[in-house]
Amino acid sequence: MINDVVDLKNKNAKIVMDLIRFGDPLTKKEISEQSGLSITTVSTICSDLKALEIVSDEKSGNSRVGRIPSRIAFHYERFLVIGVDLQTDGTVGIAVTNLRNEILFCHSYDISSLETAEEIAAFTKEQFLANAASCAPEDACYIGIGISVPAIYDATNACLVSSSIEKYEGVPMKALFSRCFGLPAYVDNSSNFKAISVHTIHKLDNIVCLDISQGTGVGIICNGGLLRGKNGYGGEVAHVPIGDPSLKCPSCGSYGCIEAELQLEHLLSFYPDFVESRPFYAQWTDFMDCIRKKQELFQPMLKRSGYLLGCLGSILVNLFDPSLFIISGYMADLFPFLEDHFMGQIEKRCSLSLARGLTFQAENYHSGGIYEGICDTIYNEWSPLDKNNR
Numbered sequence: 001m002i003n004d005v006v007d008l009k010n011k012n013a014k015i016v017m018d019l020i021r022f023g024d025p026l027t028k029k030e031i032s033e034q035s036g037l038s039i040t041t042v043s044t045i046c047s048d049l050k051a052l053e054i055v056s057d058e059k060s061g062n063s064r065v066g067r068i069p070s071r072i073a074f075h076y077e078r079f080l081v082i083g084v085d086l087q088t089d090g091t092v093g094i095a096v097t098n099l100r101n102e103i104l105f106c107h108s109y110d111i112s113s114l115e116t117a118e119e120i121a122a123f124t125k126e127q128f129l130a131n132a133a134s135c136a137p138e139d140a141c142y143i144g145i146g147i148s149v150p151a152i153y154d155a156t157n158a159c160l161v162s163s164s165i166e167k168y169e170g171v172p173m174k175a176l177f178s179r180c181f182g183l184p185a186y187v188d189n190s191s192n193f194k195a196i197s198v199h200t201i202h203k204l205d206n207i208v209c210l211d212i213s214q215g216t217g218v219g220i221i222c223n224g225g226l227l228r229g230k231n232g233y234g235g236e237v238a239h240v241p242i243g244d245p246s247l248k249c250p251s252c253g254s255y256g257c258i259e260a261e262l263q264l265e266h267l268l269s270f271y272p273d274f275v276e277s278r279p280f281y282a283q284w285t286d287f288m289d290c291i292r293k294k295q296e297l298f299q300p301m302l303k304r305s306g307y308l309l310g311c312l313g314s315i316l317v318n319l320f321d322p323s324l325f326i327i328s329g330y331m332a333d334l335f336p337f338l339e340d341h342f343m344g345q346i347e348k349r350c351s352l353s354l355a356r357g358l359t360f361q362a363e364n365y366h367s368g369g370i371y372e373g374i375c376d377t378i379y380n381e382w383s384p385l386d387k388n389n390r
């Protein structure tokens with residue numbers, strides 16, 4: 001019963017905070033009108049939030065003219081989130097953002113000499129204290145830490161599975177970082193963080209974010225919530241068997257998995273100057289230049305990849321009926337060259353959704369954008385009125 005009351009208060013507090021998180025301060029009357037909460041509820045919530053210094057009254061205008069109602073302002077600059085990006089092997093990215101997703105600190109560090117996840121967590125804490133902490137305002141309050149991993153977070157045992165970086169496989173990453181930083185921790189893959197970020201910005205309830213880089217990941221917002229499934233495996237498409245039946249999937253060992261054909265490594269096999277020993281990322285940039293200059297040479301690859309991406313896209317559109325479909329990762333660079341082949345499949349198979357305004361966007365957001373998704377996720381998980389959470 002007490003929990004229900006606290007939950008309800010936190011829920012209402014978030015409704016109020018959502019209205020002023022990215023916008024101008026509002027009067028209680030405006031908050032009440034925009035949220036549908038009663039003026040009494042808004043007043044109570046604002047008093048609770050004021051006591052915790054999360055919001056404050058802001059007076060403006062000329063007081064001699066008459067009584068000017070004060071506006072409620074959110075101290076987004078005081079409440080911070082730590083973002084950790086472990087997507088790329090041998091690198092850790094650390095960022096500090098405030099609750100308006102403004103990045104106060106962002107830097108990547110070489111961790112290729114570190115062997116275990118424990119060492120990496122300790123190193124991240126050290127770098128955070130030495131470099132990032134000084135960017136925060138004096139009265140800063142960290143509300144949580146989010147870790148982006150190239151793996152699935154298994155909700156049943158809180159460990160990572162299906163990790164494309166071997167040393168993270170089976171690691172209880174959430175407990176590890178939570179203990180190390182003394183903060184609530186949240187672990188997820190970049191597609192899910194991206195989906196949450198798009199959901200926050202666009203206020204859309206049905207979104208598919210397809211991220212194709214070293215792996216193939218999908219983040220799905222379905223009816224306003226992130227799709228997870230029973231164990232957290234929901235929305236996985238890497239092993240959908242619609243790819244080349246002669247290609248063996250390096251991770252599951254089956255033939256024809258779509259990931260084996262669309263992943264970075266396979267696409268790079270079409271790059272005439274490919275060198276095994278050079279980093280993939282550098283070669284990808286060169287390969288893209290090569291395609292831009294001599295597009296006709298790569299038509300068979302572009303046609304096949306566009307067709308396959310269109311087949312996967314049409315499966316996802318038919319299953320989830322999104323209003324926005326985002327393609328991100330390295331595939332976003334290639335997308336303009338294969339868009340016609342992609343849309344050919346979508347137009348054939350998803351005409352109902354297209355007629356209702358389904359739109360597609362390709363955007364590449366190497367590291368940067370992930371921290372906004374982490375910040376939005378930690379903000380969503382935050383119960384501002386629970387003192388033990390702060």
Ligand SMILES: [Zn+2]
Pocket residue numbers: 238239249250251252253254257
């Ligand atoms: Zn597979």
